[in-house]
Amino acid sequence: MTVTDEGSRGRAPSIRDVARLAGVSHQTVSRVLNHHPSIRPETKARVLAVMDELQYRPNRAARALVTSRSRTIGVLSASSSQYGPASSIAAIEVAARAQGYYINTANIVSADREAITGAIEHLMAQAVEGIVVIAPQVRVFDILGEFAIDVPLVTLQSSGRFDGNTLAVDQITGARLATRHLIELGHRHIYHLAGPQDWIEAEARMTGFLREMSDSEVSTTAPILGDWTADFGYYAGRELLSVRDFTAIFSSNDQMALGLMHAVRDAGLDVPRDVSIVGFDDIPEAAHFAPPLTTVRQDFAELGRRCVERLITDIGRRSGAHSDKTADAAAPLAADTESVAETEVAGSRLLVPELIVRASTGLPAF
Structure with a gap:
């Protein structure tokens, strides 16, 4: 299957090109893009195959205007160069892509108020549907508390603020x-x-x-x-x-x-x-x-997965569009938690880390 008509040459393929070659309506293609639960698996597979062949990439800005959904999660990070924050960001991105979401990361480049405020305002200007805060410093949370954040928010540090929204390692x-x-x-x-x-x-x-x-x-x-x-x-x-x-x-x-x-x-x-x-x-x-x-x-991978699941669930509740897909996606979370130790602090569920014993420790010399 290829787009061979004159009108399609010299331009990027459109949603209507995908629909025509897949033998479906453009509304059906839109439902596939938005992970609508009513689409039959065989129809979804056919549409995705055509999209892959045409190298079709949906226009995110146009979709946001039509659906009022950006399908974007913002990540506020104050230290993406350190191993922990960098690993958390990577895990969140993998988990978000698996759920059909994009990630927009705002790095706080310095410790001053202007830089922190600018990063928060940047994310809000991108119409993100939820925010993950990976900000190791207390001052970031102090400034964040001054903002009227009107989207779901999850923090990966237990700071004493936003603790009801915390998913972290103990x-x-x-x-x-x-x-x-x-x-x-x-x-x-x-x-x-x-x-x-x-x-x-x-x-x-x-x-x-x-x-x-x-x-x-x-x-x-x-x-x-x-x-x-x-x-x-x-x-x-x-x-x-x-x-x-x-x-x-x-x-x-x-x-x-x-x-x-x-x-x-x-x-x-x-x-x-x-x-x-x-x-x-x-x-x-x-x-x-x-x-x-x-x-x-x-376990940064598990932390990232839980974080995204939590945000998507909260986003669905707020938008009134909590689809069967979101509910189904949350189901493995409950099953997987049985194999991951947890503690509870101030109402927040914290993952318990694991001690890895190697050769750098032994009996004392005196």
């Missing part, structure tokens, strides 16, 4: 798992290399570390505030090793843990014989550190 529990692992190995002199001040996840991981140490009646010193980079981990490691009054370090992320391991090696010491190190995130390279890093893994 950072406190993850930090407790890491700290408990070191304590159970016999370590009693443990330092915590924390993330930057004002970062929600850094604060939560620090809280988890301090709680676990206190509950286990292990004395501790004040956590060291880092900046997430391997360079800082290396610098902090060199400083700490000049005193060497510890046997283990829990690092708030894997990159700082990498710098710590480098510092230990440069001091002529061994991980884990002299110093045990635990990270957080389980970046893809963590299994290939020397030695492979014990760390805490977050």
Whole structure:
């Protein structure tokens, strides 16, 4: 099947070209594009095959004018360069595409009010139907709270604001798992290399570390505030090793843990014989550190899927167009949750991360 008539040459294929070659009305093609539940599977398959052959791409702006639906989800991100936020964005995009939605990401390029406000206003100007907030800093939520957001919103950080709209990983529990692992190995002199001040996840991981140490009646010193980079981990490691009054370090992320391991090696010491190190995130390279890093893994794919399902359900309820497809899409969510541990904090469902034990932790040397 090809478009061979004179009128169609030299222009992009239209919805009517698709309809003619598929032997259906243009309204039927429109229903396929909008995932209408009444379309028979064989009809949908035929229309999609023609669209693929013609390389037809629907005009999103025109569809939005006709349907009053942009089928676009906005993502507000304050740090897309860090592994956690970047992985969350990728997972959300995959899940959104599977449901026939697009993603429009607004990155907050600096910490000032103007940049944060501009990113929020950019998303609202794109007529997004829902917003995901992946903003690790408290100040982003403070400014977001000043806006009258009239679309469904989900946050991936438990900030104390919008907690009824939170889908996140339980950072406190993850930090407790890491700290408990070191304590159970016999370590009693443990330092915590924390993330930057004002970062929600850094604060939560620090809280988890301090709680676990206190509950286990292990004395501790004040956590060291880092900046997430391997360079800082290396610098902090060199400083700490000049005193060497510890046997283990829990690092708030894997990159700082990498710098710590480098510092230990440069001091002529061994991980884990002299110093045990635990990270957080389980970046893809963590299994290939020397030695492979014990760390805490977050299920970003599951988090992204749940986030999109939650938004689409809320969008459907608000628009009065909660189709059978949306309801059917939500069904696997309930089934899958049985295999994913959860906790509940302030009414929010939090996914429990997993401790991945590798070769960077062992019994204390003294």
